[in-house]
Amino acid sequence: MSIKGVCFWCLLLLGACLGAVAQDSLRAGKLLDSIRMLPNDTAKVSLLIKKGRAYTRYFEVHKTDNPFWQEALTLSQYLKYPAGLSLAYNELGTSKRNKSLYIIAEDYHEKALKYAEEARDTGLITFSLNNAGVDCRRLDKLQKAFDFHIRALVLAEQIHDIRNICVATNSIGNIQLTTEKYADAITHFNYALQLEEDNHNDLGVAINLGNLGYAYQGQNKLDLAIHYYKRSLAVNQKLDNPTGMAICYNALGDAYKEKKDYQAAMDYLQKALAVNDKVEDKVHVAESYLNIGKLLGAEGKHEEARKYITQSIEVSNYWNFKSMLMDAYKALAADFKESGDFKRSMDAADKSLLYKDSILDEKSSMALKQMQTIYEVDRKDNQIRTLEHDKMVGELRTKRNVVVTFALAAFLLMAIIGGFFYIRHRNLRANKQTLQLELRSLRSQMNPHFIFNSLSSIHRYIWSNNQEEASDYLTKFSRLMRLILDNTQHTFITLNKEIESLRLYLDLESLRCNGIFEFNFHIAPDINDEEVLIPPMILQPYVENAIWHGLVHKPAADKGLLDIEIVLKKRSLVCTITDNGIGRKKAMEIKERKGRMHHSVGMQVTEGRIDLIRKINNKEATVTVTDLEDGTGQPSGTKITIILPAEFIF
Template identity: 70%
Template structure:
């Protein structure tokens, strides 16, 4: 073994043995990072990076920066084509983001972990990744998707007989059913998980499942049974000295006794929760206890005492910035003032609650947009890495080809002299074709940011003008549309059904944005198999957007209608976009009257793409725009006919 190898293994041992104390020192942390990066680029170094990433997690969380060790582990794993390392690293990143309530990012990272765990054929790692992704979805109320992840994890965990992941999946499925108020099914799941935790002698898991059973029975109105399970959970938490678990049980018992109208007992447990909260670092629980006691006193008609506790909850929450507690406390105060007959103060408290609700919604929307941008940046970086790898392989292939050509020229000089002319001609043709393809990729890269900018602007305006539920629905659809765009625009051609799926999502979003002022129909000819027919991505969207915003939004007399028809004619794909809007002439008049000079970037880029498609394929590709008029010569809309060469998968 060489001296360099011995030094590398010694450094690997020393780095692996370093304590967690380094996470507190910025200089030491980055010196450690430099040391790790000097190790041999192999899978053992990936494991060291992951270990140090966990050890230094608190430092990076405190400085609000990305964990450099985990990012280095991802980069090295990609270089080594090591899917297990990628799965472990993305699991760490996802869990870190979930702990910061960045659930969109967490879901994306954990889904990447699922993908790479499958590539690694590691059943245990796949099971853990699926459960992680399920928890992310459950936190976002994506209950069906969460159920699918946990159910898949449960099947794998049962196959490999991994009790821990069986319990996690079973408990999570029970919580999903509890959220959907399927109490009987939830109880069955929690009882099964409780039995497994008892067999594994895991007291914390037992306490959690006993508490969940209490929730289920309280939901069914079986309060005595719920109280019995809450007390059993409390006994285990007290034995474990788990203060957070004790606080949860005290609050649950207070809620159950309040429902039974046993207010003295309810107050006793809520006061216990308040006292226990002093031992918990997170002061949000103290504010919650003040609020819960205020609600209990309000129900009993003790308005002055309730007001005192509400004020304590507001004071603490305002000081520490607990906006959700402030929103709920002001809402409870509004109900208390209303029941005491002070309607003016009730209105003032309601207005305060709504202000905090709007503030929370704004923060969530901004966070969601930032996370979507981060996902886009990560995907873009991954694509760049794949392109660099491809270029590296191509360079190596070209080098080998050149060496082969040299030996061939020596051996077959006369033959190559004759064939040289044909080779040079062929190479020039290929270079011209590659140049056109690069121009086409450049135009696609212009098209994608243009569309994303318009969509983000739509979301921004929609969030400011609508309620939380509609904004959430809009963001969900936009997230799915973004993923489709990121997938589709990586390819020169995509299946027709994928393109129409993204186009339909776009039309749904624009219809919501325009308050349903138009309807649309997408008609595909019966002789077209939309799984086999290929189409350039994002080729129809600019003309659809133009029809909506220059034709249909200005139509006042009747509801707008947009029709998109796809058919085959010989070896050509005919796409027709027809609207019953105001026509191009009136649209231009409105544009000039408003003093707008902006030209559609999307339509210019798309026209350029179609021209390049025609040059590359030497086939018909064109766009024809027709102004529609009635018998009196009045404009009745616009028809855009796009002719593309028909491409097929097979």
């Protein structure tokens, strides 16, 4: 399809829809006004949710929030109706997921789960768990998604909820498909398929048949994969589902391409291209052009291949499909390289990398906007609760006016005593704020220190590797920087966030050091890393010191080991960093030989932070360094023990 053809199609569609859009808008507005006139009760909440579903498509097309569901949410809060809150948050979360706002969707569906549990409605709990699981799967939080769906499956089987059993089973299969556990995935898809067939749900049958095809293709059982793709195609044809047919045609084309049956592969990809004219999402058109181009390239028909890849680029440019543009330019670069045109191959590869960077920036920006949206929603909810609380306080005050006269004398006496304690408390608080400002100043020094060290670490790596490897390394570095810059905005962060950033830092340093050391994390089983709090970047300087003054100087034949252990002892968090490096004494000798006798800035800042934490909390906060020795008294590494006051979210 040419760009002119695409434009003409858009104009026709726009002209046909204008009248319907105006009518839908008018009807929705009148209906909402009429519902607002009804009494405020749970039946009104149910009606708002039902009518919101009826106009879902209209509001999604116009990219606006569904006012019916917003009204249902507000009314449920007013009525203190947890089941209504769960239903409203489920609908709002699914709407956000359909717009690819997965972070907001996850937040809404987890709120829906909380209110469903408060309502003790097992069906709602199951539904909310499945919704949250799908959000996590889209965010690549596979373990969390798996846990949600397993919980949903257990509850759904208890109440014989077939719909949610099918959703949970299929989702678990998809997670196993993503992690290449094909045998387990096939078991779950077959179970879901049987349930869908028993309930005569043809769309569910088509989906599970296609999933089975992907699983068998993953096992390289191409004939069996083709068999299931064709069964899925037959059901989609029966349903007259063009999107499903396009997916099946593309899957069949890919499978036949793997079998090197290029003619059959081309036939199916051409069918996919033809049926895509009926599919609203034009990304499938671009995908079909790209697949045909790759197939022709595999056959050695490079000129013709580039024509199809170029058509994919034209459609993707028009509709701004950046992921497709990245893949298309990458395929074009490979085709030029195969043809021996290395200059044009490099140009295409550069464009592919530009789109890759653009996609990463957009994802980061979108994630930030979603987090800000979640913050604003929570802030408004808190304001509503505060207003309700103030209203109750006002009502109580009107009943206490008689007591005021008799309590005046006692009040004056208490005011004098309270004034004394207030002044004392204010002085203590001022002193504490001074210490906190000093702590914040030290914490802010960690960002430039860490960024400088990390940039120095990757400098040589970039210049000694090819472009693709360098780009991937910088992508990991960018992720780490975003984590560090976000975490160091807070006095405390959850332990899992600190471990995530530390693990990513160790991955980068291990890559740079050519894997000369291994690292392990040991978190005590009684620690919930999502509830325990820790100052950000408190462990990194000691880990960095262990690597660059202990492990990198070990002989090449002797593998370096770095163990990080975190345990909870009473009200203290004990973090132990142990390495099998050369020890402090030999490290000092190496420093003297190289003429570098300066104390680590990161260590100085961190020691200052720990000292201030002890002063502010008036609790134990210490760092102890122990030199390790083997049986012969020779240095065998260093152990650093950091004791911090245990802090919790709740």
